[in-house]
Each structure stands twice: as structure tokens, then as C-alpha cells.
Amino acid sequence: MAATFPDPQVAAVTVLRNTPDLPPGLTFGTKTWRPGDPPAPPLPHVVVSVDLERPSFAAQGDAVATRVDLRLVAHAESEYAAGQLARWCVAALHAHRGGQGVRYFRTTTGPIPSYDLDTGSPVSYFTVQARLRPVAVTP
Numbered sequence: 291m292a293a294t295f296p297d298p299q300v301a302a303v304t305v306l307r308n309t310p311d312l313p314p315g316l317t318f319g320t321k322t323w324r325p326g327d328p329p330a331p332p333l334p335h336v337v338v339s340v341d342l343e344r345p346s347f348a349a350q351g352d353a354v355a356t357r358v359d360l361r362l363v364a365h366a367e368s369e370y371a372a373g374q375l376a377r378w379c380v381a382a383l384h385a386h387r388g389g390q391g392v393r394y395f396r397t398t399t400g401p402i403p404s405y406d407l408d409t410g411s412p413v414s415y416f417t418v419q420a421r422l423r424p425v426a427v428t429p
Contacts, residue, residue, distance in 0.1 A: 293424035296391030298358040299338045309382040334375050335365045358420045369403050369412040376401035376414035393421040
């Protein structure tokens with residue numbers, strides 16, 4: 291059976307957006323803002339990006355799962371607020387019990403407080419591993 295996998299960034303953002311206690315005004319993106327880009331998104335904002343993707347194959351060569359390392363960076367008005375936002379994201383992803391093409395999320399690093407090198411604004415980042423379910427490709 292030919293299979294593909296859901297977009298891991300979209301899956302993570304969908305899970306976060308569908309969490310019942312979504313912080314007011316929170317926005318999400320998959321592109322890191324750089325100087326010279328259009329105006330930066332309003333705060334609070336979370337950027338989701340892929341660090342590494344590792345598919346697993348059955349003996350017959352069919353893809354059976356894939357593990358994806360995602361980096362999430364929480365941007366907020368203060369270091370404290372960025373840390374709180376990152377911890378909320380971790381809790382929301384851990385609470386996900388399957389669906390959206392994702393079997394589970396597992397924290398691998400963080401949250402770690404830092405500052406955006408381009409803007410100097412406070413951020414908190416962490417990484418999670420997402421295990422994705424295959425989706426059959428229909429001809």
C-alpha cells in the first residue's frame with residue numbers, strides 16, 4: 291500500500307488551535323520572521339518548524355510510521371509570558387490522545403528561555419517528537 295503522512299507542522303498547529311483553553315489572541319505560524327519581512331505577527335505568537343523527519347518501514351518496504359522532531363518557539367511580551375506560553379503548548383500537545391494523523395507528541399527538549407537574535411524579544415523554545423500515522427494514497 292502506498293502511503294504518505296500528514297504535514298507535521300499543520301498537525302501540531304491544528305492540535306494547538308483545537309485546545310479548549312487556547313490563550314486569547316494567540317496566533318501560529320510556520321515561518322520564522324526575519325528583518326525586512328512584512329510586519330512581525332502580533333504577540334503572543336508560536337512558530338512551528340520541522341527539525342528532522344525519520345520514516346519507519348515494514349519488511350515489504352511500506353512506510354508504517356514517521357517520527358518528526360518539531361521545534362516550537364513561543365514569542366511573547368516578556369520572558370515570563372514566553373515561558374508560560376511554551377509550557378501551555380507542551381501541556382496541550384501532551385494531552386493530545388491521537389487523531390489529526392498524529393499518534394502522540396513527546397517532549398524532547400525544553401522549554402528553554404532565550405531571546406530572538408533578530409529582534410531581541412523574549413522567546414521560549416522547546417522540541418517535541420511527533421509520531422505520525424500513514425495515510426493511504428489512492429490512485
